[in-house]
Amino acid sequence: MSEGIELDLNEMPYPPPENVIQAARDSLEYLNRYTELSAIRRIRELLADYAGVAAEQIVIGPGSDLLLREIVLCFAAGRKAVMASPTFLPTVQVARRFAAQLVSIRLSQPEFSLAKEPLLEELTEPSLVIIDNPNNPTGRLLLDRETVENILDMPDTLLVVDEAYFEFSGLTFAELVAEHANLALARTLDKAFGLAGARIGYLIAGQTFLDAFSTSFAFLPQPSLQAATEALLHPGYMWKNVQSIMHERERLCRELEILGAVVFQSSTNFLLVRSKTPSLADELRDRGVLVMDVSNQLGPGFIRLAVGTPEDNDAFIRAYRSIMERKGQETIYE
Amino acid sequence: MGGSVGLKGTDGQLWKRAVELGAGPVTPERTREFLGRIRNRNRFDLLVAPGRMGELYAPKSSQVVGKTGEKTTAEDTKRIAREMVSRGAALLIFVGGDGTARDVHDAVNRQVPVVAVPAGVKVFSAVFAVSARAAAELVDVFLEGSELEEQEVLDIDEGAFRENRLASKLYGYLRTPRAPSFLQRGKECSRSDAASLESKEVLAAFVARSMKRGSLYLLGPGTTVKAITDSMGVPKTLLGVDAMVGGRPVGVDLNEKGILKLMDSYEVTKLIVTPIGGNGFLFGRGNRQFTPEVLRRVGREGITVVATRDKLQRLEALRVDTGDFALDQTFSDYIGVIVGDNERIKMEVRC
Numbered sequence: 001m002s003e004g005i006e007l008d009l010n011e012m013p014y015p016p017p018e019n020v021i022q023a024a025r026d027s028l029e030y031l032n033r034y035t036e037l038s039a040i041r042r043i044r045e046l047l048a049d050y051a052g053v054a055a056e057q058i059v060i061g062p063g064s065d066l067l068l069r070e071i072v073l074c075f076a077a078g079r080k081a082v083m084a085s086p087t088f089l090p091t092v093q094v095a096r097r098f099a100a101q102l103v104s105i106r107l108s109q110p111e112f113s114l115a116k117e118p119l120l121e122e123l124t125e126p127s128l129v130i131i132d133n134p135n136n137p138t139g140r141l142l143l144d145r146e147t148v149e150n151i152l153d154m155p156d157t158l159l160v161v162d163e164a165y166f167e168f169s170g171l172t173f174a175e176l177v178a179e180h181a182n183l184a185l186a187r188t189l190d191k192a193f194g195l196a197g198a199r200i201g202y203l204i205a206g207q208t209f210l211d212a213f214s215t216s217f218a219f220l221p222q223p224s225l226q227a228a229t230e231a232l233l234h235p236g237y238m239w240k241n242v243q244s245i246m247h248e249r250e251r252l253c254r255e256l257e258i259l260g261a262v263v264f265q266s267s268t269n270f271l272l273v274r275s276k277t278p279s280l281a282d283e284l285r286d287r288g289v290l291v292m293d294v295s296n297q298l299g300p301g302f303i304r305l306a307v308g309t310p311e312d313n314d315a316f317i318r319a320y321r322s323i324m325e326r327k328g329q330e331t332i333y334e
Numbered sequence: 335m336g337g338s339v340g341l342k343g344t345d346g347q348l349w350k351r352a353v354e355l356g357a358g359p360v361t362p363e364r365t366r367e368f369l370g371r372i373r374n375r376n377r378f379d380l381l382v383a384p385g386r387m388g389e390l391y392a393p394k395s396s397q398v399v400g401k402t403g404e405k406t407t408a409e410d411t412k413r414i415a416r417e418m419v420s421r422g423a424a425l426l427i428f429v430g431g432d433g434t435a436r437d438v439h440d441a442v443n444r445q446v447p448v449v450a451v452p453a454g455v456k457v458f459s460a461v462f463a464v465s466a467r468a469a470a471e472l473v474d475v476f477l478e479g480s481e482l483e484e485q486e487v488l489d490i491d492e493g494a495f496r497e498n499r500l501a502s503k504l505y506g507y508l509r510t511p512r513a514p515s516f517l518q519r520g521k522e523c524s525r526s527d528a529a530s531l532e533s534k535e536v537l538a539a540f541v542a543r544s545m546k547r548g549s550l551y552l553l554g555p556g557t558t559v560k561a562i563t564d565s566m567g568v569p570k571t572l573l574g575v576d577a578m579v580g581g582r583p584v585g586v587d588l589n590e591k592g593i594l595k596l597m598d599s600y601e602v603t604k605l606i607v608t609p610i611g612g613n614g615f616l617f618g619r620g621n622r623q624f625t626p627e628v629l630r631r632v633g634r635e636g637i638t639v640v641a642t643r644d645k646l647q648r649l650e651a652l653r654v655d656t657g658d659f660a661l662d663q664t665f666s667d668y669i670g671v672i673v674g675d676n677e678r679i680k681m682e683v684r685c
Contacts, residue, residue: 085679086647102677103670109650110515118668118680299648 004288005312007305010136010270012194012245013312016227017237023230024198024223035219043225046232047202051174051187057204059213062220064164064188064201068130069094071160071184074212076100079126079158084114086297088136088162099128107138112264112272114142116150123154132162134169137294137304139266141169148173148183158182158208167192167242169267174204181207191269193231193238198224245269249307255317259324270306277301277327287319361429363657364453364466365391368429371470374477381423383414408433412441419446425476427469429453435461435487439506447482447509449473452518452655456495457619458610460520461485461508465618465655465662465685468516476511483512486520495573518619522612522648533642533674534561540675541606541640542566550600551578552593552632554607554621558640562606575623590625597631605629606638609652609671611645616665616683618655626658634664639671643679646671651682659685 015021040060048055061067065088072081072094081099083092085106095102105119112135123129129151133143143161151159163185166172177183185204190196200220203209231238252271253263262274277283278300281293291305305316369375369392380396382388387406389398399421400414411434415426419442426446428438431454438448450462451469463469489505502521510517538561545551553559555573563570568583570576577585577596585596597603605624609616616639617624629637639652654665662685670678 096674096677100676102674104677104679105668106646106679106681108682115668115682122680296644297647299650 004285004290005308005315006290007308007312007316008290008292009196010191010268010304010306011196012191012241012269013306013308014194014241014244016194016231017234019234020195020227020230020237024227027222027226030222033222035222035225039222039225039229040218040220043200043229043232046229050232050235051172051204053174053177053204057177057206057210059203059205059210060220061201061203061218062224063190063199064162064186064203065090067201067203068160068162068186070213071130071186071209072098072128075128075158079128080122082119082122082127082129084131084135084142086135086137086294087130088132088164089297091130091132091162095130107135107140107142112138112140114147116147119147120150120154123151123157126156127154128158128160130160130162132164133171134165134267136164136268137270137292137297137302138272139264139268139270141171141267143173145173145176148176152176152180152183158184160184160186160209162186164188164191165268167238168246168269171267177204177206184209189228189231192242193228194241195224195227195231198227200224200228242269245307248310248313251310252307252313252317255313256320259317259321261320270304272298273303273305275301275303277323280323283323284316284319287322289316289319291316361453362386362391364451365429367659368427368451368466368469369393371467372473373470374474377477378424381418381421383410387411387414408437411437415441425449425473427451427473432456432459432488432490433492435459435508436489436505439487439508444484444507444509447476447511449476449510450508452619455620455622456490456492457518458490458502458521459486459488459505460518460613461487461510462518463516464518464613464653465659466657467659471516472511472513475513475516480511480513482509484508485510485517488520518613518615518653520612521610522645530642530644533644534558535565537640537642537672537674538562538565541638541672545578545581546602546604547580548600549579549602549604550584550596552576552588552596552603552605552624552628553578554605554624556608556610558608558642558645559606562640573620575621588623590623590628593623593628594631597628602636603632604636604638605632606640608641609639609645609649612648614649614652614681616652616654616669618653618657618662624656626656626661629656629661637669639669641671641673643673646673646679646681649681651684654683654685 044055044058047058068091076099080101081095082103085104103122131142134141183206187202189200256263264272281291281303284291291303294302294304381399382392382396384398384402400417402410415438427449428434429451449469449472451466452462463472484507487505488502491501494501541562542565553576560570560572566581571587574587610619654662656662665683666685668680669683670680673679
């Protein structure tokens with residue numbers, strides 16, 4: 001692991017509990033064997049139970065980013081890909097390469113909202129809409145139920161909602177999947193469950209997506225699968241961590257605002273911050289704190305930082321304060 | 335006043351040439367629009383420069399400061415600005431472009447805050463409001479007790495500008511009311527790194543392939559638009575408006591009159607523009623040859639906007655400030671900007 005405070009990849013700062021680690025450890029002695037089908041079936045049932053949907057609607061894969069990539073590869077060749085801008089970059093990059101056309105709707109600043117009409121206007125030909133909700137890197141919820149239903153009602157339109165941060169936002173469209181073949185939700189155990197290293201993602205998929213994925217079967221690594229199964233059997237630990245992160249997120253917001261930063265409202269485990277210091281990410285790194293520089297997506301002065309442990313967050317605040325003090329009374333953009 | 339006739343400024347003696355070419359001053363309309371939009375009009379007394387420098391467009395109750403001859407000069411601007419400050423002006427308002435901003439800077443520096451109403455050909459400094467209406471909002475913000483902040487005044491080299499080069503340097507700072515949404519950001523220079531050049535080449539090739547043979551194409555200023563003609567092996571006035579039909583040039587460095595005359599000869603006219611980096615202006619800054627009349631005749635559907643992804647991602651929104659607010663409002667929606675091969679970003683347009 002690298003040295004320093006790592007707030008750049010939106011990870012959960014707390015390690016998995018002992019029972020999850022032990023489950024992964026126990027699986028190591030079976031590494032000469034492929035994962036048993038029953039274990040795959042088991043985790044699909046647990047995920048279905050957790051998401052409140054039927055097990056048949058669950059597709060598992062090695063990370064939600066790779067499942068999103070598969071969706072683009074399966075569907076985008078003859079379709080217009082429609083996305084938000086900014087959004088999760090790896091999905092944009094694959095859509096740029098493989099979609100017939102790519103149209104991005106720039107989020108409206110300063111609140112970073114997604115305008116519905118410009119999006120719906122684009123759906124006059126076969127389309128694949130992929131929206132992250134909440135959005136990365138802004139942390140904003142972009143979709144409500146009415147907008148989702150409007151999109152789903154457009155002819156020959158597929159909608160994928162990336163719900164990677166669902167546990168922090170509390171908003172899901174899972175209840176719509178059974179009755180809408182053209183809807184899929186992408187989720188992950190990387191974030192709230194704190195299993196980024198296990199790489200377990202899943203889709204809650206409508207029939208159109210299930211048909212496309214019927215021939216693919218993910219033999220996920222045994223340790224990952226066993227760790228995920230154990231975590232899903234005892235979700236209380238995850239929910240406790242989510243509460244701690246949300247509590248810390250509000251504290252970080254307050255402290256940053258006192259220091260004059262502009263902090264955007266977030267429904268995730270990270271914060272988007274704007275400062276007048278274009279080199280803020282570099283200066284924080286020099287002080288041992290890693291954050292994501294998102295100026296290439298939003299312009300100079302924007303950083304995204306994951307909410308860490310209270311100690312991590314204190315270290316970040318100290319580093320931020322020292323940068324501001326060195327620069328004098330920093331004026332921050334509104 | 336030189337914008338619509340294709341001059342790249344009216345500093346020094348160029349205003350005479352602008353008048354010869356039929357240009358009318360834009361300042362009176364802007365000044366009236368600005369003054370008419372201030373909500374807290376009864377909360378201040380107005381000191382104005384004499385005659386065409388302000389008095390003619392201001393309410394009768396205004397107090398006139400200083401004297402000028404028949405023709406006004408930069409020295410008049412500086413002297414009267416200093417006199418206004420010495421008479422206790424709390425806020426200095428000026429209508430003009432970068433040259434006027436430099437004159438005000440020379441005269442009063444940061445002694446008093448300013449509100450800069452955009453009305454010149456070159457309005458690239460960050461000190462300017464995004465429009466006359468936004469300038470009125472800035473006055474209200476000031477009257478309501480806003481904090482102040484410093485904004486850049488740029489020194490654009492007029493000679494270089496007329497020779498198709500954009501050379502600017504930081505001239506100084508003026509203080510404005512703190513209200514970022516009403517202030518334009520300064521122009522950012524276009525990037526010339528390999529990734530940016532490649533990105534321009536890709537989108538230029540895509541746009542060139544999409545051009546229809548029989549249509550008249552009006553090509554606005556900027557390196558991104560020039561990349562399109564470069565891809566076709568055709569020369570382009572970097573900071574002016576050129577016209578093409580069927581891949582051949584039919585007009586170079588056109589003014590409004592030349593544009594309208596060409597439009598009479600073709601059934602379909604298309605206009606290709608790129609927003610100004612840093613502040614996002616599509617119309618009303620640096621391309622005033624595209625007058626409200628030209629834009630109405632082309633129609634919104636005839637306008638193609640191109641930009642590199644990098645330029646767009648640094649912008650909050652696109653902007654228009656043609657001086658015709660009703661026309662500007664017709665642009666206030668989302669517009670698709672071509673950023674690559676079969677790739678668009680839909681951006682909000684604000685006025």
